[in-house]
Amino acid sequence: MLASRAARNCASSTRFGAGQLVAIPRGAAIAKPQGMSTSATITHTSQSQQLRSCSAARKGLAHQSSAFHSSGVLSSKGAWAAKGPISYEELKPLTQAPPLDLTIIDVREPDEVQAGIIPSAVSVPLSQFNDAFDSNKGADFRKQYAFDRPAFDDKLVFYCRSGKRSQQALEFAQKNGWNNVRNYTGSWLDWVKHEEGGK
Numbered sequence: 001m002l003a004s005r006a007a008r009n010c011a012s013s014t015r016f017g018a019g020q021l022v023a024i025p026r027g028a029a030i031a032k033p034q035g036m037s038t039s040a041t042i043t044h045t046s047q048s049q050q051l052r053s054c055s056a057a058r059k060g061l062a063h064q065s066s067a068f069h070s071s072g073v074l075s076s077k078g079a080w081a082a083k084g085p086i087s088y089e090e091l092k093p094l095t096q097a098p099p100l101d102l103t104i105i106d107v108r109e110p111d112e113v114q115a116g117i118i119p120s121a122v123s124v125p126l127s128q129f130n131d132a133f134d135s136n137k138g139a140d141f142r143k144q145y146a147f148d149r150p151a152f153d154d155k156l157v158f159y160c161r162s163g164k165r166s167q168q169a170l171e172f173a174q175k176n177g178w179n180n181v182r183n184y185t186g187s188w189l190d191w192v193k194h195e196e197g198g199k
Contacts, residue, residue, distance in 0.1 A: 080155045080180035088194045091157065091184055095119040102155040103147075107169045108188065112161060118191055122147050126165045133169075135176040152177045159184035159191075 094102060095118055104121040106113060113123050124132050124145055131137055132145070141149040150156055156178060158166035163185040170183045184190070 078179045081174075081182060083182065085185040086157055086182045088184075088186060088190055091118075091191075092194075094157075095121070099155070101151075101153075102157070103150045104157045104159070105169070106188075107158055107160045107165050112188075116188075116192070118159065118188070121159070124169075126160070126169055129169050129172060133173050133176055133178070150178065153180060154178075156181045157184055158182070159187040161188050163187045163190075 091104075095104065098104070098120045104118060106117055106121045106123045107126040107129060108123070109125050109127060110123070117123065122145065128144075132141060132149070135152075138149050156170075156173065158169045158173075158181065160166040160169075163183060166183050166187055167185075170181045173181050186193075
């Protein structure tokens with residue numbers, strides 16, 4: 001890219017005068033300050049033109065870097081959430097061989113969980129969710145729930161009975177720094193329907 005090539009040419013910087021930092025393009029002659037025995041001039045273009053060129057190159061690189069990150073090419077942060085709600089068909093194989101960075105969280109209350117739970121899921125009732133996923137709290141998370149609280153960049157799937165409470169949990173988690181979050185909108189009712197229908 002042009003910005004990248006221009007930035008490579010701006011390979012060094014030299015101090016002039018009273019602490020002024022000036023970018024000097026690679027291969028250019030340097031005009032030495034007064035008091036030094038020799039002098040030279042920057043070749044082919046003026047110093048101010050070179051400085052503008054270097055500044056533009058750096059701005060171009062910064063823009064490219066920002067776009068690179070936001071597009072998800074360099075960072076997968078948020079890419080999981082960008083897929084939207086998760087379906088039974090996508091979730092099923094994940095329950096059979098869960099990736100290390102994925103946590104499936106059941107936000108139903110304990111009496112509801114007694115009816116059954118999605119394989120590999122863990123329980124964090126919605127009534128306790130605000131404290132459990134408050135980024136300023138959670139010191140006793142492992143002691144209370146018997147698993148480590150997911151890292152901010154981990155992939156999370158929330159479900160409840162019908163998808164409404166799990167959506168509330170998702171939104172709270174997002175506000176507190178968890179970005180890779182998805183809702184199983186069909187939730188437990190949809191899971192049971194598919195599981196019983198497949199028998």
